[in-house]
Each structure stands twice: as C-alpha cells, then as structure tokens.
Amino acid sequence: MTTPAIELIGIDKRFGAVHANIDVNLTIAQGSIHGIIGENGAGKSTLMSILFGFYHADKGEIKVRGQPVKIRSSTDAISHGIGMVHQHFMLVEPFTVLENVILGVEGGRLIGPALAKARASLKHLAEEYELDVDPDAIIGDLPVGLQQRVEILKALYKGAEVLILDEPTGVLTPAEADHLFRILKTLRDEGKTVILITHKLREIMAVTDQVSVMRRGEVVANFATKDTSVEQLAEAMVGRRVLLNVNKTPATPGDVLLDVRNVTWRDKTKVARVDNVSFTVRKGEIVGIAGVSGNGQSELLDVITGITKAASGEVFFKGEDVAAIDDAGELRRRGMAHVPEDRHHRGLITSFSAAESAILGYQYAPDLGKGFRLNRDAVINRTRKEMEEFDVRPPDPFLKSAKFSGGNQQKIILAREIGSNPDLLVIGQPTRGVDIGAIEFIHRRIIALRDAGKAILLVSVELDEIRSLSDRILVMFAGRVMGERGPDATEGDLGLLMAGVSKEAA
Amino acid sequence: MQRGELPTWVDVGLIPLINLTIAFVVAGLVVLIIGENPFQAIWILLSTPLSSLSGWFNIIYYATNFIFTGLCVAVAFHAGLFNIGGEGQAYIGGLGAATPGLLIGGALAAVLPVWVSTPITLLICLVASFAVGALWGWFPGYLQAKRGSHIVITTIMLNYITSSVMVYMINMVFRPVGKMAVESRAIDDAYIMNARELGRLVGMKLPASPLNPGLFVALAAAWGVWYLLWRTKLGYEIRAVGANMDASIYAGINPARIIMITMAISGGLAGLMAFHEVLGAQHRLVLEYVQGAGFVGIAVALMGRSHPVGIVLAALLFGLLYQGGTELSFANQNINRDMVVVIQGLVILFMGALEQTFRPYLGAIFAKVE
Numbered sequence: 001m002t003t004p005a006i007e008l009i010g011i012d013k014r015f016g017a018v019h020a021n022i023d024v025n026l027t028i029a030q031g032s033i034h035g036i037i038g039e040n041g042a043g044k045s046t047l048m049s050i051l052f053g054f055y056h057a058d059k060g061e062i063k064v065r066g067q068p069v070k071i072r073s074s075t076d077a078i079s080h081g082i083g084m085v086h087q088h089f090m091l092v093e094p095f096t097v098l099e100n101v102i103l104g105v106e107g108g109r110l111i112g113p114a115l116a117k118a119r120a121s122l123k124h125l126a127e128e129y130e131l132d133v134d135p136d137a138i139i140g141d142l143p144v145g146l147q148q149r150v151e152i153l154k155a156l157y158k159g160a161e162v163l164i165l166d167e168p169t170g171v172l173t174p175a176e177a178d179h180l181f182r183i184l185k186t187l188r189d190e191g192k193t194v195i196l197i198t199h200k201l202r203e204i205m206a207v208t209d210q211v212s213v214m215r216r217g218e219v220v221a222n223f224a225t226k227d228t229s230v231e232q233l234a235e236a237m238v239g240r241r242v243l244l245n246v247n248k249t250p251a252t253p254g255d256v257l258l259d260v261r262n263v264t265w266r267d268k269t270k271v272a273r274v275d276n277v278s279f280t281v282r283k284g285e286i287v288g289i290a291g292v293s294g295n296g297q298s299e300l301l302d303v304i305t306g307i308t309k310a311a312s313g314e315v316f317f318k319g320e321d322v323a324a325i326d327d328a329g330e331l332r333r334r335g336m337a338h339v340p341e342d343r344h345h346r347g348l349i350t351s352f353s354a355a356e357s358a359i360l361g362y363q364y365a366p367d368l369g370k371g372f373r374l375n376r377d378a379v380i381n382r383t384r385k386e387m388e389e390f391d392v393r394p395p396d397p398f399l400k401s402a403k404f405s406g407g408n409q410q411k412i413i414l415a416r417e418i419g420s421n422p423d424l425l426v427i428g429q430p431t432r433g434v435d436i437g438a439i440e441f442i443h444r445r446i447i448a449l450r451d452a453g454k455a456i457l458l459v460s461v462e463l464d465e466i467r468s469l470s471d472r473i474l475v476m477f478a479g480r481v482m483g484e485r486g487p488d489a490t491e492g493d494l495g496l497l498m499a500g501v502s503k504e505a506a
Numbered sequence: 507m508q509r510g511e512l513p514t515w516v517d518v519g520l521i522p523l524i525n526l527t528i529a530f531v532v533a534g535l536v537v538l539i540i541g542e543n544p545f546q547a548i549w550i551l552l553s554t555p556l557s558s559l560s561g562w563f564n565i566i567y568y569a570t571n572f573i574f575t576g577l578c579v580a581v582a583f584h585a586g587l588f589n590i591g592g593e594g595q596a597y598i599g600g601l602g603a604a605t606p607g608l609l610i611g612g613a614l615a616a617v618l619p620v621w622v623s624t625p626i627t628l629l630i631c632l633v634a635s636f637a638v639g640a641l642w643g644w645f646p647g648y649l650q651a652k653r654g655s656h657i658v659i660t661t662i663m664l665n666y667i668t669s670s671v672m673v674y675m676i677n678m679v680f681r682p683v684g685k686m687a688v689e690s691r692a693i694d695d696a697y698i699m700n701a702r703e704l705g706r707l708v709g710m711k712l713p714a715s716p717l718n719p720g721l722f723v724a725l726a727a728a729w730g731v732w733y734l735l736w737r738t739k740l741g742y743e744i745r746a747v748g749a750n751m752d753a754s755i756y757a758g759i760n761p762a763r764i765i766m767i768t769m770a771i772s773g774g775l776a777g778l779m780a781f782h783e784v785l786g787a788q789h790r791l792v793l794e795y796v797q798g799a800g801f802v803g804i805a806v807a808l809m810g811r812s813h814p815v816g817i818v819l820a821a822l823l824f825g826l827l828y829q830g831g832t833e834l835s836f837a838n839q840n841i842n843r844d845m846v847v848v849i850q851g852l853v854i855l856f857m858g859a860l861e862q863t864f865r866p867y868l869g870a871i872f873a874k875v876e
C-alpha cells in the first residue's frame with residue numbers, strides 16, 4: 001500500500017469548554033476523493049482549519065506523505081502542498097482571474113513576470129483538468145461556479161497536491177455541481193487528493209471513494225463509499241435512525257391568502273433584483289420557491305414581510321394591498337409570521353437571553369405587559385412553554401441565545417413565529433445549518449401548520465427540502481420566476497429552471 | 507463557554523482592578539520622574555479623602571455628577587451610540603436649571619409660602635434641565651438617524667458650540683447689569699440646601715461640602731435607567747437596536763425613532779447634572795461648571811459596564827480620585843493641580859480607552875484553566 005497523503009493522529013482541540021475535536025484519527029489515501037460528513041458543529045471545519053494552519057491542535061500529529069510536519073499557518077500548509085477552497089471565496093472581485101491567481105505569490109516588486117508565468121501555467125492547468133477560465137476576466141463579472149473554479153486554480157497554481165473543499169456546492173446549481181464533481185474526479189485521476197467537507201449525503205455518494213463521519217468532535221465511522229448507503233451514513237451522523245422522507249397527505253388548498261402581482265424591487269444601483277414576480281399562496285398549502293442562492297429570493301421575502309418596499313407591483317395579503325408597508329411589525333399584527341433566512345443576523349439577537357430573543361417582534365403583544373411595561377414573568381413563562389412545546393435544549397430561558405446550537409436556535413424562532421398563530425408563515429431556509437434530527441422535527445411542524453389550514457411560503461436553496469415539503473414549486477432565476485411545477489417534478493427539470501433554462505420561454 | 511468569554515467576576519471585578527492598578531503604576535512613574543515619592547503620593551490620594559467625614563461628603567458630591575453623566579453615556583451605549591457630548595449636554599442643561607428659578611421662582615414665592623413654592627420651582631427646574639439636555643441630545647440623534655452624520659463627530663462638535671453659546675448666554679443674558687463676574691444672579695428661589703445646611707435645621711453639625719439631596723435624584727435616575735432598559739418595551743427596543751440593527755428592523759422596530767429617543771434620554775440625563783450642580787452647589791449659573799464631568803462619564807460608563815449599579819460604584823471611585831487629587835495638591839507643593847489632572851487622565855485612559863487591553867490575555871489564561 002502506498003503512503004497516505006495525509007495522516008491526522010490523535011488530534012485534539014478545545015475552545016474553552018467546547019471540545020471541538022476529540023482524539024481524531026484520520027487517514028486520507030493518495031489519489032482519492034475523501035468525504036468528511038457530519039452535522040453542523042461536529043468538528044469538520046475545525047479539523048480542516050487545523051490541517052490548513054488556521055488553528056493549532058492542542059495535541060496530536062499531522063503527517064503529510066508520511067513525513068511529520070508542523071503547520072503553523074496557511075503558508076506552511078501551502079508549502080506542504082495543501083490547498084483549500086473556502087465556503088466563502090477569498091477572491092478580490094475587481095481583480096482579473098490572473099491577478100487573483102498570483103495573489104500572495106507575486107515574487108518580486110514587479111508583477112509582470114509572475115503574470116506571464118501564471119498565464120502559461122493556467123493554460124496548462126486548463127487543458128489538464130478541464131478548468132477553462134478566461135484569465136483576463138474580472139472576477140466580479142464571473143458566475144459563482146466559475147469563481148469557484150478560480151479558487152481551485154489558485155490552489156493548484158500554488159502547487160496543491162491535496163485540495164480541501166469546504167461545502168463547495170452550497171452556491172451551485174445542480175448542473176454546476178455536477179461539473180464540479182467531474183473536475184474533482186479528473187483531479188483524482190491525475191493523482192491529486194481531494195478532501196470534500198459536506199453535510200449533503202447525496203454528494204458523498206456521488207463523488208467520493210472513502211467517507212469519514214464525524215459526530216460531536218469525533219470520527220465515529222469510516223466507510224468505503226461503495227459499501228455504504230445514505231441511510232447508514234445518516235444514522236452514523238445522528239447516532240440513531242432518521243426518517244429522511246417526510247410523510248404528508250396531498251394539500252387541500254382553500255382561498256387565496258397572499259397574492260403577489262408584478263412585484264419588482266431594485267437595489268441601490270437600480271438593478272431589478274426581483275423582476276416582475278407574480279404568484280399566489282392559498283390557505284392550506286405550502287408554496288416552495290427554489291433557486292440557487294442569490295437569485296432574488298431574499299429580496300422577495302424582504303418585500304413581502306415588510307422589511308423593505310417594492311419598487312412597483314402589488315402584494316395583496318388577506319385582500320389588502322400591503323406592498324407599500326415597510327414596517328414588519330404592522331404585517332405581523334395582521335397575521336404574517338416570518339422565519340428569516342439568516343437567523344444570526346435577523347432571527348434572534350445573539351447577545352440577548354433566549355427569553356428576550358423569543359419575544360423579538362412580539363414585544364408589544366398585549367399579554368407581555370400593559371402599557372410601556374414589559375412583564376418579565378410573562379416573558380419567561382411564555383418562553384418556557386414554547387421551549388417545552390418545541391423541545392428546545394437546554395430548556396433554559398435565561399441562557400444567552402448564542403449558546404444554543406443552530407437547530408435549537410431555529411426551534412426558538414419557529415416556536416415564536418408559529419406560536420403567534422399566524423395566517424401566513426413566510427419561512428426562509430428553515431433548516432440551514434440545522435442538524436438532521438432537528439430537520440425532521442421542523443419539517444413535521446411546517447406540515448402540521450399547513451394541515452391546520454394555514455398558508456406557507458417556503459424559500460430554500462435545498463432542492464430536496466423544497467421537493468419534499470412543497471405542494472407547488474416556483475423556481476427563481478435572476479429575479480424572475482422561471483416556472484411553476486408540482487411536487488413530483490424531477491430534479492433535472494427543476495435544475496434546468498434554476499439555471500435559467502425555461503421551456504415556456506423556449 | 508465560547509472563546510473570548512470570561513466569568514462574570516473577572517469581567518466586572520478583576521479586569522477593572524488590573525486596569526486601575528496599572529493606571530496607578532504608570533501614574534506612580536510620572537510622580538517618580540518629577541522627583542517625588544510615588545507611594546506617598548498615592549497614599550495621600552487614596553487615604554486622605556476616606557479618613558474624614560468631609561472627605562466622604564466631597565467624594566459623594568463628585569460622584570453625584572458622575573452618576574448623571576455616566577448614565578448619559580450608558581443609555582446611548584445600549585443603543586449602540588457613542589455619545590461623547592455629555593459635556594455639552596450637561597452645560598446647556600444649566601439654562602433649564604437656572605431659568606425657571608430666576609424667572610418664575612420669585613413670582614411663586616410671592617403668592618405661596620416658601621416651603622411650597624421652592625419644591626414646585628425645583629420640580630420645574632428639574633424637568634427643564636432634563637428637557638434642555640434632551641433637546642441637545644436629540645439633535646445629534648436626529649442628524650444620525652435621518653442624515654447619517656456620525657454621532658461621535660456631531661456630539662463633540664456640539665460641545666464646542668455649546669461652550670460658545672453658554673458664554674454668550676451667561677455674559678449677555680444672565681449677567682445682571684453692572685456685575686463684574688460673568689455669572690447670573692443668585693438663584694435664591696430654587697435653592698437646594700446642602701448637607702451642612704440641612705443638618706443645621708435638625709440641630710446636627712455636619713462638615714462643609716457641596717453634598718446635597720441632588721444625590722437622591724441621581725440614585726433615582728440610576729434606578730429609572732435600570733427599569734427603562736430591562737423592564738420596559740422601549741428599553742427592550744433600545745437594547746435590540748444596539749445589539750443588532752437588522753434583527754430590530756425584522757422585529758418591526760424603527761431604528762431612526764429609537765436612536766432619536768435614546769439620544770434625547772441620554773442628553774436629558776446629562777442635563778440633570780446641571781440641576782444638581784447649578785442649584786445644589788453653585789446656586790448661580792456660572793461658566794464652565796461641568797469641568798470635564800461629561801468626559802469622566804465615559805470612563806464611568808465603561809468601567810461600570812453600562813449598568814446602573816456599576817455606574818454608581820465607578821462614580822464613587824472617580825469621586826475619590828477627584829477629592830484625593832485636590833487633597834494631594836494641597837499636601838504636596840510639587841504635585842500641583844495639573845499633575846493631579848495627569849494622574850486622573852491616566853486612570854481614565856486605562857479604565858476607558860484601554861479597557862479591553864488585558865482581556866485577550868486573561869481569556870487565554872482562563873481558557874487554559876478550564
């Protein structure tokens with residue numbers, strides 16, 4: 001057997017009381033695609049950050065191609081042939097592809113020679129690995145998929161033999177993701193080693209050779225991908241059997257509750273980020289909006305929920321036009337609840353106690369105190385009740401919001417919004433960064449709300465989530481609704497719409 | 507526990523203590539440079555005020571002013587605003603404190619017995635001080651909320667404007683014709699008796715000091731700020747805006763409105779300092795009576811972790827430094843008033859501006875101990 005590309009031996013890392021990595025042993029074979037899967041907070045990112053020199057392990061040893069090494073910084077990591085493609089790209093947007101590639105390896109005061117060298121080598125890399133990018137294109141003008149390719153090129157140009165990709169498909173359409181996987185397979189066939197961090201089971205099955213499962217800081221299982229199954233991996237991740245498919249009966253939709261007509265929203269530069277969008281949501285149905293992140297879904301949610309005003313168009317909620325209302329509190333009083341896409345920046349206030357976060361937006365609810373007074377006991381009691389009903393752990397209203405796990409934070413928000421007994425629930429990315437166990441719970445609650453005759457507008461970038469929850473699916477691309485499909489639409493069909501290819505238009 | 511978080515006792519006890527110690531070490535070095543004994547100097551600074559009743563009275567008198575200005579800074583902090591205009595807001599508040607006493611106090615005293623007219627006049631003065639300070643705080647709040655002008659810039663510029671306005675007002679409007687000193691006439695109709703005078707009423711002999719019942723207004727204000735921030739809907743919204751603007755908008759809070767209200771409350775609290783100082787200590791409207799209390803308020807708020815209880819304690823500490831500084835300049839000819847200002851400045855520097863300096867080190871130590 002050949003020497004493994006990377007060996008991590010007894011890696012241990014603590015952040016205060018949090019034991020992020022517990023005696024982790026991991027061997028990554030040369031020339032393989034190795035998946036690391038685990039729930040949020042399982043320690044995947046910490047482990048890779050240690051390998052790439054962002055953190056230092058408290059204990060343990062790293063071997064690269066059999067040689068013990070000390071990795072103190074990302075420069076050390078790169079010099080040992082380790083490259084990383086981050087979830088959030090580290091690119092300078094106004095620079096060209098070439099300028100980005102030589103960033104950090106300019107070599108001298110004049111960049112001319114480095115640019116010439118990079119140009120030649122980029123051409124070579126493009127031929128070898130199907131990584132075709134125009135070297136003179138401005139990064140900001142490139143689509144996300146190509147930007148990611150530039151990140152991979154950057155790593156390869158710096159001589160990476162081992163490439164770490166952290167959640168690479170979050171921003172990609174299914175077709176772009178497929179292309180990425182083809183690239184990764186080519187890289188492997190050329191002898192490179194790829195480490196793929198993800199929480200998507202399907203990707204693991206599609207592309208990896210080996211997979212390691214992490215749970216609570218430990219590597220709990222190692223499989224050869226061909227010998228395992230999605231169910232087995234999910235069970236290893238969560239530590240118990242999980243129901244991956246949601247059971248639901250067909251919808252029995254009632255009257256139209258939300259009627260969005262020709263809504264357009266422009267950003268500061270007058271670009272229409274939401275472009276002439278029309279749709280309806282009826283009582284007792286879940287309408288899902290699919291699409292790659294950044295195609296106007298967030299802005300559409302902001303317009304509907306009163307965080308911002310539409311530039312033109314009408315939004316009828318319970319028969320009244322609310323398009324001109326830019327007061328989220330007013331819409332809440334009218335019966336519209338909103339679980340925001342970004343729970344850390346909107347959904348709760350991380351420095352507040354759980355109880356204080358649990359009344360965010362409902363601080364004027366009459367049962368929380370008369371007049372200007374906020375009745376603390378009432379707030380605590382309401383929070384206790386909601387925590388019990390939604391199984392928030394730990395059920396401590398005084399604990400700081402930041403100290404709950406992602407799933408429990410999301411449960412606090414859901415409890416608050418569903419607890420307000422809304423007529424319409426607008427919900428963005430309900431399970432982003434939420435562990436599998438909680439996903440199951442959250443999905444059940446959403447369907448229960450629908451079965452109670454409420455209207456639900458769901459936005460998610462997870463196609464599986466959209467397909468398993470929605471009664472009708474709309475796909476957004478570049479601010480427009482590309483088409484509507486039923487819940488039985490195929491992934492390929494939706495994928496085309498997400499990429500902006502519309503049969504209706506063709 | 508997450509990285510960078512420390513146990514509460516470290517945060518509110520150990521860190522201020524370390525900062526204070528280092529401030530004294532550096533101050534001691536300065537004293538050493540001018541050829542004096544630093545231990546003796548610091549001993550005089552700290553022990554003399556505490557060894558006499560009059561010292562204590564003076565400490566508490568200074569602390570009263572610092573409570574007002576500390577609360578002023580703290581309320582704004584909670585909304586994420588750095589109000590460094592406490593100095594000007596406290597100064598302009600003097601117009602509100604003095605005017606009712608001068609204008610209508612006499613008329614009230616003419617128709618009502620003194621023991622009825624004085625409290626009524628004082629109440630009007632109290633409200634007016636708050637209102638004038640509030641207006642002076644609201645204005646930069648408005649500029650921030652509606653025009654996007656940064657509050658740090660506007661409040662500090664208003665301090666200078668205030669200074670000129672007050673010179674003009676006192677000299678041209680309040681100064682009685684023919685009087686040489688640039689000050690108003692005595693405000694006899696809104697006279698807050700000091701502790702010594704009150705003691706004399708009941709036959710107690712107390713030392714001379716400006717300490718007066720304005721202290722109770724300060725303590726009531728401290729309680730009021732606590733109640734506002736942690737027991738009312740408005741306070742909840744103020745803290746929400748300060749902690750997370752996006753989440754506040756999501757929650758239907760109008761940040762512009764909250765910023766203006768908060769700045770008005772903040773300015774009003776500084777204005778109350780004028781009530782205490784002008785009517786309780788000076789008994790006339792004089793120039794520059796704030797004497798840096800507005801800036802000390804920043805250090806007090808930082809050291810008190812923007813919590814009213816912490817502010818009261820921090821205000822007492824700064825009261826001790828002020829009184830001790832005065833005693834020190836009396837006791838040692840070489841350490842003059844300016845030297846004392848240097849020492850106080852060092853304490854403010856380490857407690858305020860460099861307050862976070864030692865946090866990361868302590869964080870690392872405690873992370874290891876855990």
